[in-house]
Every structure is written in C-alpha cells, then in structure tokens.
Amino acid sequence: MNFAMWRKALQVIPRISKEEWDELDIISRWLIATRAAVLVMTFLSAAFAGIFAYRAGAFELLPWLLVTLGLLLAHATNNLLNDYTDFNRGVDQDNYYRAQYGPQPLVHGLLNKKQLLTYAAVTGVLASACGVALIFLRGGLTLPLMAMGAFFVLFYTWPLKYIALGEIAVLIVWGPLMIGGGYYAISGVWDWNVVIAGLPYALGVTGVIFGKHIDKYEVDKAKKIHTLPVLLGEKLARYTMVSMLILQYIAAIYLIVTGFFTPVLLLIALALPALFEIWPMFKKPKPAEKPADYPDVWPNYFVAGAFVHNRRFGVWFLLALIVDTILKHFIL
16 A cells, blocks of 8 residues: 555646656555546535534434545546547647646556546446435435436536536536535525535636646647636636636625624635746746746646645635634623
8 A cells, every 4th residue: 555645646636657656556546537636516515504504403413424425436436537538539648738737647658548537437336325325325316316416427528518518517516516416415495595605715716727628728629628718718717717716705705794604714824825836927928838846746736726725725615614603602
C-alpha cells in the first residue's frame, strides 16, 4: 500500500510514467485515474448537507455516510466516463489540454478501454448501491433525485458540455442535487432554503469548471466543443467567472440578512486574500507559455486559481457553518 501516493493523489493530479503506474497498488491507480484531488469539492457539498440536517435536528449518520460515499463514487465515475468519451471521440488525443495537466489513462497507455470501463463500472455500481440503499431507507424523492444525478453522470461529457450546458449542469449538481438532495436523503425533507444556502459553494465549483473551460478556450473552439466560454467569448467569460466568485460572498451576505445564518458566516471573509491573490490573473488572457516560477500545474491557469480560491472558501464556509450551528443549538 503506497500511502504517500494516496495522500499525493488526494492533493494534486500527479504526473507519472507507465513504469511508475505499473508499480502502484490498485487504490493509488484508482485515485489517479479518477482525479481524486477534485473530489474534495464533492465531499464538502456532502458535509454541508449533513450540517444543514443537523441544524434542523434531523441528522442521521447512516444516510449521511451513504450520501457522502455515493456522491464521491458518482463523481469519480463521471471523471472516468469523461476520459473514455473524449478519448473515444478523438478529443483527448494530439496533446489536447486534458493530456497535458495530468495522466489521461487511455492517452498515456496506463489503462486500455476495457480496463477503464471496468474501473467505471465497478465505481458506478458501488455508487448505485449507495443510492438504492437510500431509496429503501428514505423513499419519496430519493429515486427521482438519484435518476437526475445519473443523467448528469452519463451525459455531462456528451452532449451537455458540447452545447454550453456543462457549466449549468455543474451548478445544478453541486447545489440543488448534492446539497439540497443530500439534505433530503438525510432528513426526509426538501427545503428550498437549504438549496439557496448551498449556492455560495455551488457557485465556487461552477467557477472552477468555468476556469477550466476558459483555459481550453482555443482548443475547444477549434474542436467545435461549444462550452459556455466558447459561446461568450474569452474576455466576457473571464468577467463572468470573476462575477461568480464575487457572487459567492454576496449570496452569503444575503443569507445573513435574511436570518438564515448568523453574522458568524462572515468568517468566509478570510478567503478573500485568496481571491485578491488570483484577481490580477483575470485582467488579461491566459499567457501563451508557462509564466516564470509558475507552479507545476500548467497548462491549468484560470482553473488553478479558481480551485485554490474554492478550496479556501469551502473550508471557511464549512467552519463558519459549524460555528453557526453550535451557536444556534447551544447558545442562542
């Protein structure tokens, strides 16, 4: 068991050779193939759903564990199918963006098609098993919510991403579905206030995928992949992305003003230094070449900045929710 690689794969998408891959254990391979470093965004959404359920006095551990594991496995399945679909359509070949920032299992010969589909099938079956268990435990809206999630897992890469619906799908999945739907599966209650309360974080995740699509703007445009940035144009896409990051804070302030959260949620202001740090990046297009002293994540640029901010915002949002919950239950 290569625990050091597990930890690394959960932090970054490691660049490895076929020889190094062959020496890895199955868990390390799965973590790398599924791009496990980005699964933290899904874990945080599940955590928010659990905290909202606890605030409402309706938290149950088993449903929360099933929600969390199911969502993580569903996201991992989507990443595997994303790589398979784009490779099969010829998108990820010829040194395309995806093959530059980390190992694409099929492009780099780490897995063949049958092996990758086996990874996806096993991961997808485990995710489905969590969903089926929740259907038996909770019933009600759980089945249609699971069906919606399955739709986005299967069809995000194609056709949704190709017709400028990928970014909207991400906003729906990480907000209403993961947080609102997760809350329902845990508590048995659908609450639109919870859906709205999850929007600050969902906007951040959407900003990450938006940044990735801006980074790929030229190659996606050439390959006729009509992401939303391709339709908007590079400059307007940058402004739209910045607006989404700012809207995270505005949405949080709205939730304080309406009384859903206490002012302790203002702890998210501690994420502002990360926003100010990446702010200059969005004033001009992505550089043609890797800037001097830039971290080893190139060609990730806007997406890297958005990911750093989202992780910082997510952590402070999570801590603020925990403190807010403690205040509501034990002090106020």
